[in-house]
Amino acid sequence: MTEPSQEEILELIWTMEEETKRVEKDSLIKKIPFPTAEEKLNALINEDYVKIVESRVELTKKGRADARLVIRRHRLAERLLHDVLEVKEDVMDSSACKFEHILDEEVTASICALLGHPVTCPHGKAIPPGACCEKANKDIRPVVMPLSELKSGDKAKVSYIVTKYHGRLDRLSSMGLLPGVQIRLHQRQPSYVIQMGETQIALDTAIARDIYVRLM
Amino acid sequence: MSKVNINDYKVALVGNPNVGKSVIFGLLTGKYVTVSNYPGTTVEVSRGMCKGLGGGIEIIDTPGANSLIPLSEDESVARDMLLEDYTKHIVQVADAKNLRRGLLVTSQLAEMGLPVVLVLNMWDELLDRGMNVDVEVLQEILGAPVVKTIATHKVGINALFHAIPIAKIPNLPIDYGSLIEEGISRILKILQGNTTVNERALAIMLLSGDEALEEKLRHKLTDGSLAEIKRIRDGIQSHFSNPLSYVINIKRANMVDALVDKVTLTIRKEKETHPAVRGIFFYFLVPLVSFFMGYKLAALLMYLVSSQLPSGSILTLITPLAVGGILSLWSSLYLYVREYKAKVTIAEILGRITMHPIAAFPLLIIILWIIYKLVGEFGAGTCVDFFEEKVFGRSLIPSGGFDLRVYIPFIEKTYVFTHVNFDGFNYYFGLLAQKVMSKDNIIFELFLNEQSGLVRVGLTYAIAIVFPIVGFFFLAFGIMEDSGYLPRLAVMVDKVFKRIGLNGKAVLPMVLGLGCDTMATLTTRILNTKKERIIATLLLALAIPCSAQLGVISSVLGKVSGIYFAIYVFVISIQLLLVGYLSSKVLPGAPSDFLMEIPPFRMPKLSNIFIKTFYRVHWFLKEAVPLFMLGTLALFVATKVGILAFVERMGTPVTRDFLGLPAETTHGFILGFLRRDYGAVSIFKTLEEKGGSAGIDPKQLLVSLVVITLFIPCLANFLVMIKEQGVKNAFFMFAFILPYSILVGGILRVILQRF
Numbered sequence: 001m002t003e004p005s006q007e008e009i010l011e012l013i014w015t016m017e018e019e020t021k022r023v024e025k026d027s028l029i030k031k032i033p034f035p036t037a038e039e040k041l042n043a044l045i046n047e048d049y050v051k052i053v054e055s056r057v058e059l060t061k062k063g064r065a066d067a068r069l070v071i072r073r074h075r076l077a078e079r080l081l082h083d084v085l086e087v088k089e090d091v092m093d094s095s096a097c098k099f100e101h102i103l104d105e106e107v108t109a110s111i112c113a114l115l116g117h118p119v120t121c122p123h124g125k126a127i128p129p130g131a132c133c134e135k136a137n138k139d140i141r142p143v144v145m146p147l148s149e150l151k152s153g154d155k156a157k158v159s160y161i162v163t164k165y166h167g168r169l170d171r172l173s174s175m176g177l178l179p180g181v182q183i184r185l186h187q188r189q190p191s192y193v194i195q196m197g198e199t200q201i202a203l204d205t206a207i208a209r210d211i212y213v214r215l216m
Numbered sequence: 217m218s219k220v221n222i223n224d225y226k227v228a229l230v231g232n233p234n235v236g237k238s239v240i241f242g243l244l245t246g247k248y249v250t251v252s253n254y255p256g257t258t259v260e261v262s263r264g265m266c267k268g269l270g271g272g273i274e275i276i277d278t279p280g281a282n283s284l285i286p287l288s289e290d291e292s293v294a295r296d297m298l299l300e301d302y303t304k305h306i307v308q309v310a311d312a313k314n315l316r317r318g319l320l321v322t323s324q325l326a327e328m329g330l331p332v333v334l335v336l337n338m339w340d341e342l343l344d345r346g347m348n349v350d351v352e353v354l355q356e357i358l359g360a361p362v363v364k365t366i367a368t369h370k371v372g373i374n375a376l377f378h379a380i381p382i383a384k385i386p387n388l389p390i391d392y393g394s395l396i397e398e399g400i401s402r403i404l405k406i407l408q409g410n411t412t413v414n415e416r417a418l419a420i421m422l423l424s425g426d427e428a429l430e431e432k433l434r435h436k437l438t439d440g441s442l443a444e445i446k447r448i449r450d451g452i453q454s455h456f457s458n459p460l461s462y463v464i465n466i467k468r469a470n471m472v473d474a475l476v477d478k479v480t481l482t483i484r485k486e487k488e489t490h491p492a493v494r495g496i497f498f499y500f501l502v503p504l505v506s507f508f509m510g511y512k513l514a515a516l517l518m519y520l521v522s523s524q525l526p527s528g529s530i531l532t533l534i535t536p537l538a539v540g541g542i543l544s545l546w547s548s549l550y551l552y553v554r555e556y557k558a559k560v561t562i563a564e565i566l567g568r569i570t571m572h573p574i575a576a577f578p579l580l581i582i583i584l585w586i587i588y589k590l591v592g593e594f595g596a597g598t599c600v601d602f603f604e605e606k607v608f609g610r611s612l613i614p615s616g617g618f619d620l621r622v623y624i625p626f627i628e629k630t631y632v633f634t635h636v637n638f639d640g641f642n643y644y645f646g647l648l649a650q651k652v653m654s655k656d657n658i659i660f661e662l663f664l665n666e667q668s669g670l671v672r673v674g675l676t677y678a679i680a681i682v683f684p685i686v687g688f689f690f691l692a693f694g695i696m697e698d699s700g701y702l703p704r705l706a707v708m709v710d711k712v713f714k715r716i717g718l719n720g721k722a723v724l725p726m727v728l729g730l731g732c733d734t735m736a737t738l739t740t741r742i743l744n745t746k747k748e749r750i751i752a753t754l755l756l757a758l759a760i761p762c763s764a765q766l767g768v769i770s771s772v773l774g775k776v777s778g779i780y781f782a783i784y785v786f787v788i789s790i791q792l793l794l795v796g797y798l799s800s801k802v803l804p805g806a807p808s809d810f811l812m813e814i815p816p817f818r819m820p821k822l823s824n825i826f827i828k829t830f831y832r833v834h835w836f837l838k839e840a841v842p843l844f845m846l847g848t849l850a851l852f853v854a855t856k857v858g859i860l861a862f863v864e865r866m867g868t869p870v871t872r873d874f875l876g877l878p879a880e881t882t883h884g885f886i887l888g889f890l891r892r893d894y895g896a897v898s899i900f901k902t903l904e905e906k907g908g909s910a911g912i913d914p915k916q917l918l919v920s921l922v923v924i925t926l927f928i929p930c931l932a933n934f935l936v937m938i939k940e941q942g943v944k945n946a947f948f949m950f951a952f953i954l955p956y957s958i959l960v961g962g963i964l965r966v967i968l969q970r971f
Contacts, residue, residue, distance in 0.1 A: 019454065124457030166425070166459045168809050173465035174283030175811070176317045180473070189573035191707045191720065191810065198313040198345060200814040202707045202720065207809055 004101045005040055008032075010049065010067035011074065011100070013059055018125065023057045068128045069108075074100035075121035076111050082122040083115065083144055083159045083214060092122070116144040118212070120162050143215065147192065148208035150185040156213035157182050163210040172211075175201065183213065224303055226274045227266065227380055230294055230325065231309035232317050233280030234815050236337045238262075239367040240309055240376070241277035261293055273380075282317065284324040285424050285461065292428055298328060299413050299432075305331050305383040307376070312336035312364065313345055315480060319472040322358070323388045329414035331383035332360050335376060339364040341816075348481040357475060359387040368821065390471045392420075392464060399423055399452045406441045423449055424461035497562050503548045509582050510543030511536045516585065519778045547575070567817030570704040580708070583701070587692045588770065595688035596767025603680035609640015611664035611672045612655065642672050661852075668855055674848030677894060678841045682764045683833070689731040689763035690832045691825065698820035698828075702727065703812060710810045716793055717751045717800020718743070719810035725752050729760035732836060734932045736760070737940055747805035751796060753941055754949050757929040758957070759792040765893035769921050772900050776914045787922050791960060843932050847894075851887065860886065874962045877920055878906045888924050889931060895924050915968045919961050926957035 012031060016023045029037045041057075044050040049063030059067055077099035081087040087095065103111070109132040112118075117133040120126055144159050158181045163169055172178070177196060186193040186200065192208045194201050227244075229237045241247070245264030262277040278294040285295070298306075306325055310318025315336070325332050336342070336349060355362045361379040365372030391397065403419040421429050422445055430442065437445075449460065456463050514536035551565070569575050602618065609615035620633040646655070646664050653660050664672045696702050702724060710720030722743060729736035733756045740752045761769065773781040800807075854860040860883070867882040880902045888895025899920045903912050928950060929937065937946040 120457075165806075165809075166461070168811075169459055169462045170283070170285070170424075170465070171809060171811050173462055173469070174285070174320070175813070176282075176320060176469060178466055178469045180470075186568075187571060187573065190571075190576075191710045193571060193707060193814065197316065198311075198347075199317065200816075202703075202710070202810065202812045202814050204710055204714070204719065204810040207811060 005034060006044055006049070007066070007070045007101060008034075009037075009040055009044060010059070010063060011070045013050070013057060013063075014067040014071050015125075017059075025052060025055055025057050028057050070100050072128045072130060073103045073108050075125065075127040076108060076115065076118070077103070078121045078123075079115050079118050079127070079144075080111050089122075114143055116212075118144060120160070122160065124162070144212055145215070146209045147183075147185065147194070147211040147213050148188075148205055150188075150213065150215070152185050152187050155182065155184045155216045157216055159212045159214045161211050163207075168207060168210065172207070175199075177201065177211070182216070226276060226302060226304045227307055228276045228278060228297060228304050229307050229309060230278055230298070230321065231280060231335075232282050232311065232314070232321060233813065235280065235309045235311040235314075235318070236367045237277055237280065237309045240307070240335065240337070240365070240373075241275060243367060243370060243373050244275050244376075261297060282321070283465075284321065284328070285421055285426050296432075298325075298330065299429075301413070305333065305380055307333050307335055307380065307383075309335045309337050312339050312342040312349060313347060315349055316469075316472055316476045319388075319475060320468060322386055323390060323468050323472060324417070326386040326388040327390070327414065327420060328417040329385055332386050333376065333379045333383045334358065334360060334362045334386070335372075336362060336364045337367050339372070340366045340369075350479045350481065354475075354479045357387070357478070360384040368824075388471070388475070390468055392467050395452055395455055396423065396460070396464065396467075399448050402448050403445055406437070406444055420464060423452065424464055425449065425459070493562070498548070498552055502551055503544045506547040507540040507544035509540075509578055511540030512582060512585060513543075513578055514539035516581070543578075563817045563819065567700065567704070570701055570817070571707050571814075576704075576708050580705070583696075587689075590692055591685060591688045591763055592767050592770045592774075595685045596764075597771055599684035599688075600681050600767070603684060604676065605640075606638070607640060608676040608680045609643045611642045611646035611666065611669065614639035614643050642676060645671060658856075665852065668848055668852040670845055670848050670852070673851075674845045675841070677848075678837070678844040681768075681893070681897075682844075683837065685764045685767040686732060686836050687829065687833045690829045690836075693728065693731055694825040694828045694832075695820055696727070698818070698825055700815045700817045703814045704817075706810075706812060707814065712793075714807065714810070715800075716755070716796025717803070717807070718748050718796065719808055721810060721812055722748065722752050725756065726760060729756045729762065730766065731763045733757065733760060733762050733929060734936050735832075735836070737933060737936045740940065744808045745805055747800075747803045748808055750803060750941065750945065751799050753937055753945075754799060754952075755792055755796055757933060757937060757949055758795055758926055758953050759788055761788070761925045762892065762930075765896055765925065768893045768896045768900070769925065772896070773917070773921065776912065776917060780914050780918050784918060784921060784925075787960070787964060788925055791926060795956075843930075847931060870958060874958065874965075875919055875923060876965050877916055878902060880906070881920055884920070885924060885927060888927050889934075892924060892927065892930050895927070896921060899924060915965070918968065919965045922964055923957050923961035926953065926960055928953050928957070 009028075009032060013023055013028065016028065016031070025041075029041065032040070034040070041050065044063070045052065048060055049066065051058050051060055074096050077096040078092055081092040081095055081099075082089075109130060112130055112132050117129070118127055119129075147156070150156060158177065158179050160179050161169060161172060161177075176199075177183075181196055184195045186195050192203050192205065194203070229241055231237050241262065241264065244266050247262070247264040261279075264275050264277075266273040266275050276297060278297055281294040284298065298304075308318070308322055308325060310321070318334070318336075322332065322334060334354075336351070342349065349364075351362050351364060361382055361384065363372055363375045363379050365376060367373070392400070400416060400419045400423065403422055404415050407415045407418055418429070418433075422433075430445075434442065453460050518532045518535055551569075570579060606615050606618045615638070617635055617637045617639065619635050622631045622633070623629075624631065642664065649655075649660050649664060655664075661669065663670050666672060696705075705727070706720035706723040708720075709723055713719050713722055722740075724742065725736045725739045728739055736756050737753055740749045740756070743749050743752060769784070770781060773784055851860070854863075863886060864879070864882040867885065868879040871877045871882045871885065872879050877899075881899045884895045884897075884899035884902060886895075887898050900912075900917070903917055903920065907913060928934070934946065934950070937949065941949075
């Protein structure tokens with residue numbers, strides 16, 4: 001099993017890969033926040049978590065699987081702190097860093113289920129899905145779910161909005177439909193109609209699927 | 217307060233959609249612009265001079281915008297105007313009960329460094345909802361004047377007049393966080409001195425990825441600096457995985473939320489209607505209206521199948537009664553159980569029913585039926601007959617006058633006051649003309665010819681036929697608009713419209729098209745994407761008959777048989793869906809989202825509806841009468857010179873052999889380009905003459921009316937298509953519609969022959 005500082009490095013490699021695809025060894029070492037960076041990295045190489053290809057650092061199969069779990073725990077923790085516990089952003093970041101090292105598999109799965117198997121963290125980065133996500137059963141009503149899953153009459157608070165379309169996000173946000181806003185689902189058919197403050201807004205299914213809400 | 221000479225600035229009205237900018241514009245300038253309970257009524261900037269304030273200030277009304285970073289063409293109008301280079305005071309109109317959304321716009325105006333007066337309109341609706349806004353505190357925090365108004369009742373306008381000169385830049389600083397702030401200051405360095413507008417605002421717009429703005433700056437900045445701006449943006453973007461514009465909007469919303477919390481006070485007062493009114497509504501109106509609806513729906517259905525049933529069948533009598541009874545019972549119980557205890561107003565209940573997944577559809581049919589009765593039967597039938605036959609009449613034959621009478625329904629009696637001996641304007645005009653010239657004189661023919669005289673046909677047609685039909689249509693449309701029914705219709709049709717590459721929002725141009733395609737083509741601007749605007753324009757030109765045409769067609773086909781009218785509606789609807797579906801596949805572009813604000817269901821204000829109808833009809837006559845005259849003149853010349861005969865000869869093989877119609881109908885199709893309804897009448901007359909004593913052949917009539925409906929748009933519509941879509945697109949559409957409409961006619965003919 002890896003120790004926390006090693007997990008931090010694996011996590012760092014994962015996020016750097018997400019951003020740039022290529023992880024140069026030098027820039028990695030510069031970013032590692034503790035003094036014995038080189039040593040720790042070598043230890044990881046010896047334990048077959050990481051390999052060096054030319055000047056780049058790559059995760060091995062074993063390393064990737066571990067990094068994936070760390071990332072998953074970290075981002076789920078962020079979601080939990082942000083959506084359910086409504087912790088402030090800076091506290092959320094530092095706490096999530098501690099959470100990722102202490103959560104075991106079972107707890108992680110239950111948090112994931114509680115949150116409704118979210119797909120992104122509050123910063124919008126992807127959460128790697130776990131086994132529980134695939135098994136996710138529709139008749140368990142998770143705490144956070146897409147607007148399209150609400151029943152008419154339900155009251156909810158917008159948790160986050162995930163969409164591929166830039167324009168959609170702009171349109172929603174300029175109408176004032178943003179995380180934190182309370183809504184009530186008025187009807188589902190023939191189109192979704194929600195009540196937000198004194199405004200009634202009609203939207204189609206595609207948009208309703210992108211808005212994740214927490215049932216109130 | 218800075219000393220500003222009163223004539224040194226202009227006043228611009230800005231605000232979210234459907235908050236009453238146009239009403240306030242009207243009050244400030246005394247000039248009328250169309251007002252309705254539908255977001256996006258104003259698509260163009262209107263200008264007027266202010267009556268007060270020394271009389272010398274120009275007031276500009278802009279289309280509503282939720283954000284000054286434009287997302288659709290009508291939103292960019294407002295933004296572009298704000299960036300124009302002259303001193304202006306902004307009157308920002310906000311819906312008092314939706315303060316949050318208003319302040320989102322205020323914060324952007326503040327960023328642009330513009331002096332603002334914030335108007336909290338619809339103050340009465342705010343109070344009705346048991347809410348209150350502390351205007352004093354809000355004014356203090358913003359450091360800019362805040363005025364409360366009820367514009368439709370002219371309340372608070374005086375205070376607004378006084379506030380305009382002392383408009384101030386609102387104090388709403390927003391900290392976007394160190395990353396974005398750093399980007400802003402880097403962009404500011406590039407912009408320095410290059411623009412006349414507030415640079416911080418520009419920088420934020422650029423960071424939000426405002427492409428239209430980049431285009432505008434292209435001539436002011438070098439390519440290098442534009443590329444640098446893009447680099448800065450991309451650099452910051454890499455730190456966020458949500459788009460920057462979204463991040464910026466969230467920061468802004470957080471700031472505004474905090475402010476709204478400080479100034480609003482809600483004592484949730486449940487609004488209630490008076491118990492007596494509620495009683496009448498639940499125990500009397502609902503059962504009665506729903507019985508009527510059920511009865512009418514069943515009766516309409518029976519009408520369609522009546523030819524298949526033995527005449528006088530007991531079934532035709534019993535069915536509507538039974539259906540009416542069942543529907544009445546069901547809906548009364550349903551509403552009673554669901555809504556009687558719930559403390560909501562009747563307007564809200566009605567608002568819900570009109571969007572109800574099941575109840576809304578029969579309701580729609582009934583509403584369409586009422587509109588048909590009003591526009592198609594009363595407008596296009598009774599009124600047109602009266603105006604055309606009696607008031608205008610023929611140039612050589614006296615009309616014989618008319619009775620002034622009252623018809624009393626139920627007992628079906630008519631009471632005649634007196635007989636008016638009036639033989640028609642055209643007859644008297646003809647008599648007058650014959651004093652100076654013979655009726656074979658070319659001048660006499662130019663004006664009073666039965667087929668193409670400028671007065672006998674052009675003017676008579678425009679006023680006697682089109683005016684009543686269009687007038688009644690606009691009246692009905694105004695009621696639908698102001699009650700808030702139209703946007704609810706959008707909710708219902710969204711799913712179907714999605715299939716044809718549009719979304720629910722397109723219901724406005726489509727329904728307006730049933731009144732006048734020309735006007736509707738102009739309103740396609742409220743649609744979000746170019747693709748949608750092209751599809752909507754094409755469908756309007758192809759498959760949406762205007763009220764004048766529909767009036768003629770429904771009365772003509774209605775006389776023949778109900779089932780033929782049903783087939784007509786079916787064929788046209790199929791074409792609408794088919795062509796829409798295909799063009800949504802062919803044209804490039806992603807589907808656009810249906811996201812629309814639904815205004816509250818309100819009792820429409822009759823005065824507003826009448827004024828609006830008046831202005832629309834006025835506009836229509838101003839546009840249509842000259843075109844009618846021009847068209848008639850062209851027709852006259854074409855007849856005399858022989859071009860018409862030539863084109864008719866060219867077209868005859870198509871009409872005769874492919875469509876199976878008499879050769880003379882070609883004439884009608886050519887007329888159709890001038891006015892489509894005009895063509896329909898001409899074809900009907902021709903077929904009537906050809907049919908002789910045997911009567912008209914309904915199959916021929918159906919084929920010809922389908923073709924003329926789908927056929928090329930009228931001249932006015934075509935000109936507007938060129939204006940909105942450019943010459944190339946307009947001609948493409950033209951080139952598609954012409955052969956396509958004939959093809960559909962041909963196929964229909966073949967199918968009809970099998971039965």
